[in-house]
Every structure is written in C-alpha cells, then in structure tokens.
Amino acid sequence: MTSQHIQRVIDQFEKLSPNSIDALVALYSKDAFFKDPFNEVKGHANIRHIFTHMFTQVNNPHFVIKNTLENGSHACLIWEFIFQLKKSPEINQVIRGCTWMTFNEEALITEHRDYWDAAEELYEKIPVLGGLMRWLKKRARE
Structure with a gap:
C-alpha cells in the first residue's frame, strides 16, 4: 500500500457528501467487510446504505482525518466525525x-x-440518556 492510495481514501472521507458516496464505495472490494459499534455488514450495497443512512440521521456530517498510520497492506486513520443532531442543529x-x-x-x-x-462519544450527548450514562460512569469509578 502506498501513501497515494491512503491519501485517496482520506480525500474521499473528508469530502464525503450524498453525491460522493458511490466514489467512496468504489474504494472497497465488492465483498468488503465493514464494522462499527452499530453495524456489521459485507458488500458494496450494505456499505453504501450505512453512509447514505448517516446523512438522514444527522445534519452536516463530515470527517476530519487527524493522523494516519500505515503498515504494508494496513492503515489506521485517526479521525473526528463532526455533525449536528437534528434536534439541536446549532451545536456541533x-x-x-x-x-x-x-x-x-x-x-x-x-x-x-x-x-x-x-x-462517551454519543450516548452521553443525548439529553436524558446522557445523564444516565454519566451517572453509570461515576458509579463504576466508586
């Protein structure tokens, strides 16, 4: 893997929009495996659905790649995902x-x-659930 290939991936993530999802999905093999805390899927159609769904769930989602680590055929992208909740679009x-x-x-x-x-990154930011998550975290430390 070359830095040029990694940069191509970074560029697609940082400029991701509803109109560029297909260009991002084209960077995946047809039987690619994708897993995050909410999804575990395989294949172009399922990966496309995850990114398409993201644009319906939150306002103005975008990624900022902060750092990369490369090792042969592997890469690690360290990122920030910035968005606004539908109920409070004025707060990033x-x-x-x-x-x-x-x-x-x-x-x-x-x-x-x-x-x-x-x-920490999502549930604690949701009004009612956030209070419960912070309480649980505090109890776990006691």
Missing part, C-alpha cells in the same frame, strides 16, 4: 475514533473496522 457534536483498514493487491479496502466509544 464531535465523535473521536479511528478506523483500521486492510487493503488487497488492487489497493481496494477489504476490511474497515471503526473503533470509538459509543457511550
């Missing part, structure tokens, strides 16, 4: 995480695994 929300990717000989993504803490 940020989820911090990383993606581990494996590439094949054609430089297509065969595995995409997102790692981020759904409790």
Whole structure:
C-alpha cells in the first residue's frame, strides 16, 4: 500500500457528501467487510446504505482525518466525525475514533473496522440518556 492510495481514501472521507458516496464505495472490494459499534455488514450495497443512512440521521456530517498510520497492506486513520443532531442543529457534536483498514493487491479496502466509544462519544450527548450514562460512569469509578 502506498501513501497515494491512503491519501485517496482520506480525500474521499473528508469530502464525503450524498453525491460522493458511490466514489467512496468504489474504494472497497465488492465483498468488503465493514464494522462499527452499530453495524456489521459485507458488500458494496450494505456499505453504501450505512453512509447514505448517516446523512438522514444527522445534519452536516463530515470527517476530519487527524493522523494516519500505515503498515504494508494496513492503515489506521485517526479521525473526528463532526455533525449536528437534528434536534439541536446549532451545536456541533464531535465523535473521536479511528478506523483500521486492510487493503488487497488492487489497493481496494477489504476490511474497515471503526473503533470509538459509543457511550462517551454519543450516548452521553443525548439529553436524558446522557445523564444516565454519566451517572453509570461515576458509579463504576466508586
């Protein structure tokens, strides 16, 4: 894997829009595996659905790639996902995480695994659920 291939992936993620989802999905092998805290799917149609669904769930979603690590056919992208909740579009929300990717000989993504803490990065930001999550976290530390 070359830095040029990784940069192509970064560029697609950072400029992702409803109109560019197909260009992003084209970077995946046809039978690519995708996993995040909410999804575990395989194949172009399912991966396309995840990114399409993202644009219906939140306002102005976008990724900022903060750093990358590369090792042969693997790469790790450290990112911030910035968006606004539908009920409070004036407030930017940020989820911090990383993606581990494996590439094949054609430089297509065969595995995409997102790692981020759904409790801290998402649930704690939801009004009623957030209070419960913070209380649970406090109790766990006692």
